[in-house]
Amino acid sequence: MSNVISLRVADFLKNYPPFNFIQKNRLQEISQQVKVLYFEKGDEIFKQDKKTQDIFYIVKDGAIGLYRNEDKTAKLIDINDEGDIFGLRSIISKENYHMSAIAEEETILYGIPSSVFILNLEKNKKVQEYLLSSFASNSSSSKTTISNSINSIGADQDKDNLWELQPVKYTKKVISCLPNTSVKSLAKTMSKKDIGSIVIAENDIPIGIITDSDLRKKIATGDYPIDTCAKDIMSSPVITQPPNITVSQAQMIMVKYNIKHLCITADGTINTNIIGFLSEHDVLVSKASNPSALIKEAKRSKKVSQLREIKAKSTALLKGYLEQDLRITHISKIISEINDVLTIRAIELAQKKLKKKPPVKFTWIALGSQGRHEQLLPTDQDNGLIFENVPPEKYEETKKYFLELAAIITKYLHKIGFEYCPADMMGSNPKWCLSLAEWKNQFKQWILNPTEEAILLSSIFFDFNFIYGEKSYTTELSKTIHETLSTNSILYKFLAKESLSKPSPLGFFRQFLVEQNGENKDFFDIKIRAMMPLIDAARVLSLYNKFVDINNTSLRYEKLAVLEPQNKDLYLSCAAAFKVLTKFRTKQGVFHNSSGRYIELKSLTKEDKLKLKKAFKPIKEIQETLALRFNLSNFS
């Protein structure tokens, strides 16, 4: 019976993956079987290592913590909130629960009987893909901080460039033996080759498979003697697939048949020659090793064009990660790592190109978003060069060399995909290619004689990060900044004021404020109105707290939460808000092929707007904290 309540449940479900891929009438059938479950804070929904229930959950209201017991202590793995699903993975893999689920606050869950849902799973490819990718990621749940509209944009995109859907890399040297080989000699072969399974083939046609577990269950138990023929204990027929099978298909088939190996044959049937062998391990490797493979490739690259390709691949990777809804901190880390390696390689190639060795030691620093490790989307390059202090007579030629070098580096970076900085904040600019002593002076200038104009320009420099060369220079620079700040604190006021000067995201009536004119008229500027105030506030507060070694905005807030326990809640909510905003902007950027900075309000669902508004909340609070702390009320 379809009634008002089940329709309302369907209305809710359809906003969240994978339900957004399910047809309306099917979704209503599912909704009619839903159980609405109420839990109070501390209630346990399920327990690790216990048998799975025949029901999985989506959070309607509240929050559920997932905990894993490690060394007798329960470790929080993830927090699920509205729209997140959990408890499904174990049902599909037919294993016991890997984690315990506990209500973190008063919570209402929708319980969905797995039977109703799995019936549908068989037929719906998009749902399968979604679930596979979310299971494949280490995060056990599908984090869906950003809701429907973005996800469906992602789902409709051409996914061909997603490595997830690329052909899997299988072993081409298949080790096989004949059906009448004795188990003893077969086991010797397996030990010698160090493999966990072996294909039984006749004339290159696979007829069966023997794995370690067959040997354990059938031979070691004494059920069969050790001179048994392979054909008597092998599993047959083998599951075969064609060579172009994708990573996600391979994984799906393994889950479906509950097997850990696949044979690759010429046409994918058991009647043609075996050409390859695929283990679950291969699948995992081709998934997990991807970013590291890119990094390896980057380190070996000999041409800028190769680096450019790697950059393009990392963008595809980013897209895949966003579709899988991995944690944004995890994504940032991987992408930043790749960006850093690309930059390093560009510097190395530039030095080769110049054919002259650097006359003295130098350091390449990243500034702004790359410095903060927040550069997920291709944005402008912001960087600088520090070279060793040299005697005045050598200064001219030294600077000339480094300017030349920096010009090549920035050109290479531009070719790779980091566009030139329009404000020319680059190492190739004589103003930002300085000796260590000059840099120290420059920072002292900024700190002791801040002018609003200088602050505008310099705030970006306080987020510098070491990339290449002499590490001690950046450490020294940090030290100088510390020392100078402790003698004069006027800078805080300027920085804090700068943070407060950004236009606010919401109007008096809690409506989004959009740009009034210019080419982005009527668009919402998420960078200036929401992210910059948080970035700026984090910067001034971390300078105030005298730590310069952490640049990343959410990490800064997390560190601040430790240093100022009295403001812990505010700082943690700032960190969380910043992550939400970063993910939101990144998704916008990736799926609209833009910087993600300007958002069309019409394209947002109500859910999106609510999420954004929630993320805006701490902005006002942190600004009030700044105004109070740095006594800005009568400072102008």
Place this chain on the structure above:
Amino acid sequence: MFSFFKKKQKQFPEFWNKHLSLFKNEVNTPLNETRFIFLDTETTGLKINFDRILSIGAISSIANSINIADSFEVYIQQNLFKKDTVKIHGIRKSGIKKIEELDALKLFLEYIQNDILVAHHAFFDMGIINEALLRNGLGKLQNKILDTGILFKASKHQVNYVDKHYTLDDLCDELKIPKSDRHTASGDAFITAIAFQKIINRLNKKKDLSVKDLLQIKA
């Protein structure tokens, strides 16, 4: 002499006898095994002995689980029809499949069994259902009744206690329940069910609450 009484005794339809028979033995199930029925009615007005039921919506729960598959919804054919109440609940005279009142009552009795009925300001909903039963030559509902209006007041801490009339909207606000589908019978029944869960949680801090305790809570 006895035959005189027998003649007078009315012949009830089978389903009503069945309803009565369910209450012969007192049942005493633990709280977390008890099936509660949450219900709401939409009517032509607020006069119990004049107005008529337009729809009944209900949903059940056992322990902390509200079971959507076990829900109930009927729309009833009524001749008494007032224009101004339509604005509130939106049941137009046609457009939804409606059934006769007696059939609706029969289905309703089959659905509720002998379980405890919960409604917000139950006095009204029970009153108008009983009135309908009597009009159709039957008796009053035998089920035990709980009222979320009364339970909510009991759940409030003395410090915050205000002796006022809590509407379902007030409950939604205080218990943070999203107000969707207000003024449909099923929607209000569902909200009542969620409110009940939250109220029970507040009343059952010591984890020793019994069904009997609940039934003894008075306004």
